Amino acid sequence: MMVSFFDQFASPSYLGIPLIAIAIALPWVLYPTPPARWINNRLITIQGWFINRFTNQLMLPLNVGGHKWALLLASLMIFLITINMLGLLPYTFTPTTQLSLNMGFAVPLWLATVIIGMRNQPTVALGHLLPEGTPIPLIPVLIIIETISLFIRPLALGVRLTANLTAGHLLIQLIATAVFVLLPMMPTVAILTAAVLFLLTLLEVAVAMIQAYVFVLLLSLYL
Amino acid sequence: MLSRLVLVSGGLVQASRSFHQSSQSLAPVPPLPEKGGKVRHGIFPEELFTLLYPKTGVTGPYMLGTGLLLYMLSKEIYVINHETFAAASIGAVVIYGIKKFGPSVAAFADKLNEDKVAKAQEVKDQAMASLAQGIEDEKKEQWRVEGRHMLFDAKRNNVAMLLETNYRERLHMVTNEVKKRLDYQVQLQNLHRRMEQEHLVNWVEQSVIKSITPQQEKESIAKCIADLKVLAKNTQARATV
Numbered sequence: 001m002m003v004s005f006f007d008q009f010a011s012p013s014y015l016g017i018p019l020i021a022i023a024i025a026l027p028w029v030l031y032p033t034p035p036a037r038w039i040n041n042r043l044i045t046i047q048g049w050f051i052n053r054f055t056n057q058l059m060l061p062l063n064v065g066g067h068k069w070a071l072l073l074a075s076l077m078i079f080l081i082t083i084n085m086l087g088l089l090p091y092t093f094t095p096t097t098q099l100s101l102n103m104g105f106a107v108p109l110w111l112a113t114v115i116i117g118m119r120n121q122p123t124v125a126l127g128h129l130l131p132e133g134t135p136i137p138l139i140p141v142l143i144i145i146e147t148i149s150l151f152i153r154p155l156a157l158g159v160r161l162t163a164n165l166t167a168g169h170l171l172i173q174l175i176a177t178a179v180f181v182l183l184p185m186m187p188t189v190a191i192l193t194a195a196v197l198f199l200l201t202l203l204e205v206a207v208a209m210i211q212a213y214v215f216v217l218l219l220s221l222y223l
Numbered sequence: 224m225l226s227r228l229v230l231v232s233g234g235l236v237q238a239s240r241s242f243h244q245s246s247q248s249l250a251p252v253p254p255l256p257e258k259g260g261k262v263r264h265g266i267f268p269e270e271l272f273t274l275l276y277p278k279t280g281v282t283g284p285y286m287l288g289t290g291l292l293l294y295m296l297s298k299e300i301y302v303i304n305h306e307t308f309a310a311a312s313i314g315a316v317v318i319y320g321i322k323k324f325g326p327s328v329a330a331f332a333d334k335l336n337e338d339k340v341a342k343a344q345e346v347k348d349q350a351m352a353s354l355a356q357g358i359e360d361e362k363k364e365q366w367r368v369e370g371r372h373m374l375f376d377a378k379r380n381n382v383a384m385l386l387e388t389n390y391r392e393r394l395h396m397v398t399n400e401v402k403k404r405l406d407y408q409v410q411l412q413n414l415h416r417r418m419e420q421e422h423l424v425n426w427v428e429q430s431v432i433k434s435i436t437p438q439q440e441k442e443s444i445a446k447c448i449a450d451l452k453v454l455a456k457n458t459q460a461r462a463t464v
Contacts, residue, residue, distance in 0.1 A: 039339060042332035049335055090310035176305035176312075196312045204316070 084206035106158035
């Protein structure tokens with residue numbers, strides 16, 4: 001059996017039981033439900049504060065109608081952050097590296113925004129296809145271009161997340177292997193270790209990744 | 224798991240009682256522990272050390288850890304590969320983050336809770352302060368009520384004085400009027416007497432003048448002239464002397 005760098009991205013199964021369910025359901029365990037008390041312990045206080053703050057920020061550019069999306073977007077964000085941060089630990093499997101999961105998030109949500117926009121304000125939604133102030137001969141071309149960009153959005157959302165996470169994990173593996181192989185020959189190791197460390201901190205910009213994801217989702221809300 | 228079982232069984236027991244026979248035993252809710260369970264080196268709970276202390280002393284758990292690690296390495300149960308370095312670097316990042324930001328985050332959470340408590344406390348304090356103030360005001364009003372009779376006395380005196388003044392003014396007025404009437408009468412009588420007197424004097428004069436006969440008149444004039452001559456002589460005599 002050829003061990004390749006891509007084995008970490010295979011969906012885990014043990015004795016034929018797919019463990020992906022556990023991997024996806026795990027983040028739920030890590031956030032305790034706030035008990036019915038007035039003053040809580042530190043973890044729950046911080047958790048509550050963070051979610052509140054984040055949802056506030058997220059809902060700022062939206063009018064009241066868009067606030068219906070608050071629950072969905074906030075929980076999506078927490079879910080993705082947790083999964084990505086947990087994936088940074090060694091020997092873990094990150095579900096978001098699977099294209100299927102990310103497309104499963106991107107396409108339905110994007111389609112929902114489009115359909116809701118079309119249903120409530122069809123003229124405005126169609127009007128977004130044409131930017132303001134274009135010279136008349138360019139109109140047909142521009143409409144085609146805008147339509148293409150509209151349909152590419154879910155693809156972009158899903159693939160962006162997948163590609164970023166996969167690339168990051170792969171890089172960690174590669175550089176760690178390089179460090180491991182170069183260990184008998186000392187000096188280079190130190191430099192490469194530093195590179196790994198730096199890359200890791202950058203990868204904890206997985207959080208920023210999620211911001212980008214949810215925010216872009218938000219931008220496509222012309223509700 | 225066991226705690227959940229206990230709770231469920233507790234719930235069942237309570238459901239089998241009839242309603243409202245005794246107070247529910249779940250309230251007041253016991254307070255949460257202030258801090259989490261004690262851990263050493265961030266991961267290993269203190270209970271492990273306490274457990275092993277009687278048999279192996281202080282170094283027991285450390286020996287256990289080292290032995291376990293060496294066993295797993297030597298038997299290649301845990302293989303050192305590239306993931307080890309990834310684990311090492313991420314461990315370093317995590318530990319660095321916790322050490323650096325841990326206390327400040329904990330302090331922040333504590334501050335959030337304290338602010339909440341402080342707000343409620345402030346409400347309570349304000350309510351108490353306003354009630355105390357109300358008590359003070361009430362006491363002051365009661366004291367004021369006690370002094371009310373003095374106020375009434377002063378007012379009564381005022382009114383009495385006004386009445387008195389008014390009465391005296393009118394008395395004076397009356398006296399003045401009466402005096403004026405009486406003065407008038409007095410003047411009238413004086414006038415009468417004076418007129419009578421003048422009339423009498425005039426009549427006497429008239430009668431005297433009438434009674435002077437011409438004879439008497441001549442005699443008196445001659446006498447006057449003789450007197451005058453005597454006087455002149457006397458004066459001349461005095462002058463030459």
